[in-house]
Amino acid sequence: MKRSARALAALLVSGLALTACSSSGSGGSSDDSGAPAASALDQASGVTTVEFWHSMTGKNADALTALVNQFNAAHQGKIEVKPLFQGTYDDLIAKYKASVQQKATPAVVQVYDIGSRFMVDSKQIVPAQAFADKDGYSLDDLQANIRNYYTFGGKLQSMPFNSSMPLLYLNDDAFKEAGLDPAKPPTTLAELGEMAQKLTKKDDSGKTVRYGFGAAIYGWFVEQLLAENGALYCDSDNGRSGKAGKVTFDSAKGAEIVQWWADLVKGGYAANTGRQTPDAQAAFKAGTVAMHLESTGVLRGYTEAAKFTVGTAPFPKTAAGDQGGPIIGGASLWISGPGHSDAQKRASWEFEKFLTAPEQQAVWHTGTGYFPVNSKALELPADKEWVAKYPQFQTAIDQLKGTKPTQATAGCALGVMPQARKGVETAIEQTIAGTKTAQQALTDAAKELQPAIESYNSSVG
Structure with a gap:
């Protein structure tokens, strides 16, 4: 899902000072006292209602509703979860900020990955770690890299739910036509560039009918490639040991990545479909692009829509010696503290545990294509059957x-991450257009972002 980065960044900066002032100590982001014991539900009278805000649509919403209904049936007369669709992830964040000001937050809220820093700084949540510690509940079954993303200060802040990761998608038929073996995909950017040249096809008039490579101009991909290299996107250990004070994407490695992308486009070997993700996806499904960067979330749709054999490969490294790996995407579930009863907090935790249990994650994975956050889900027969039907998912x-969990693969936790991503996208466009070198474009992007970083950090103290 593409994001309105500038609007969201302004929203987060403008609202945080008020959110911080509105919170109470028991709802702080690392206050274990905010997690009530299981007895809170036993002592509650009547039905405890849990308002749950989410951004799922289509088949994802259908799968989520089915899980909510299952949970409610199992807790009839005790807990009732009421799922409420709030629009896009950006829309939801805006409404959540307003609900904080009105002291009417939902009990559970689904927030996308790069909104995590904001949620922690809002001081409105009770960390998942606090409940786990209270119960002696093991979090070991959660996928280590997914858990790593939502961990701040050594504590899991939210429960991962709908997770995805990047892949390199292949048109296997185009590979064979070009004399290439799809079982031997490119592993580095240099190899990808070489294969893109061989996969590019022109008709008799000289018009390009198939590009070797194509992806949306999306800052997420640059983040992934930096992480594959083991490089950090922002300081303070990628914002994990403290609030990031500046971005570091304007490094020599960052410039190398952007220049590589621009050179492929200018050389005629990569399609330039712009920033809109649907346009890049349509080009791959139509067969006019032979290699394509996207997330696991589109795999099923690709295999069903494409008229060619869809292959997958690991996300490429910037060079053969890279020791990093990919960063997960998607969203997680946060439990609100201030303004909610102990029974509501506890009921929210029970709901999150239910959603992330192996059985429910297998249902969620097979129904949506999202990566199961619980490693044991992959061991269940239904999940194994799904992977057998879509063997391309085994790559993910x-x-x-x-992938070893590191600060690089945890991703950058930056309060204005949406705006940072937009800045990188502008830098890619400028480099492709030739108005700036990759290094200058990224340097300018970092400089332009700095006031927003400082404003955000000062608003949260």
């Missing part, structure tokens, strides 16, 4: 298992 499983 192997890629995640092979």
Whole structure:
């Protein structure tokens, strides 16, 4: 899902000072006292209502509703979860900020990955870690890299739910036509560039009918490539040991990545479909692009829509010696503290535990294509059957298992991350257009972002 980065960044900066002032100590982001014991539900009278805000649509919403109904049936007369769709992830964040000001937050809220820093700084939540510690509940079954993303200060802040990761998608038929073996995909950017040249096809008039490579101009991909290299996107250990004070994407490695992308486009070997993700996806499904960067979330749709054999490969490294790995995407579930009874907090935790249990994650994975956040889900027969039907997904499983959780693969936790991403996208466009070198474009993007970073950090203290 593409994001309105500038609007969201302004929203987060403008609202945080008020959110911080509105919070109470028991709802702080690392206050274990905010997690009530299981007895809170036993002592509650009547039905405890849990208002749950989310951004799922289509088949994802159907799968979520089915899980909510299952949970409610199992807790009839005790807990009732009421799912409420709030629009896009950006829309939801805006409404959540307003609900804080009105002291009417939902009990549970689904927030996308790069909104995590804001949620922690809002001081409105009770960390998942606090409940786990209170219960002696093990979090070991959660996928290590997914858990790593939502961990701040050594504590899991939210429960991962709908997670995805990047892949390199292949048109296997185009590979064979070009004399290439799809079982031997490119592993580095240099190899990808070489294969893109061989996969590019023109008709008799000289018009390009198939590009070797194509992806949306989306800052997420640059973040992924930096993480694959083991490089950090922002300081303070990628914002994990403290609030990030500046971005570091304007490094020599960052410039190398952007220049590589621009050179492929200017050389005629990569399609330039712009920033809109649907346009890039349509080009791959139509067969006019042979290699394509996207997330695991589109795999099922691709295999069903494409008229060619869809292959997958691990996200490429910037160079053969890279020791990093990919960053997960998606969203997680946060439990609100201030303004909610102990029974509501506890009921919210029970709901989150239910959603992330192996059985429910297998249902969620097979129904949506999102990566199961619970590693044991992959061991269940229904999940194994799904992977057998879509063997391309095994690439994602192997890629995640092979990635060591580090500060680089945790991703940058920056309060104005949406705006940072937009800045990188502008830098890519400028480099492709030739108005700036990759290094200058990224340097300018970092400089332009700095006031927003400082404003955000000062608003949260």
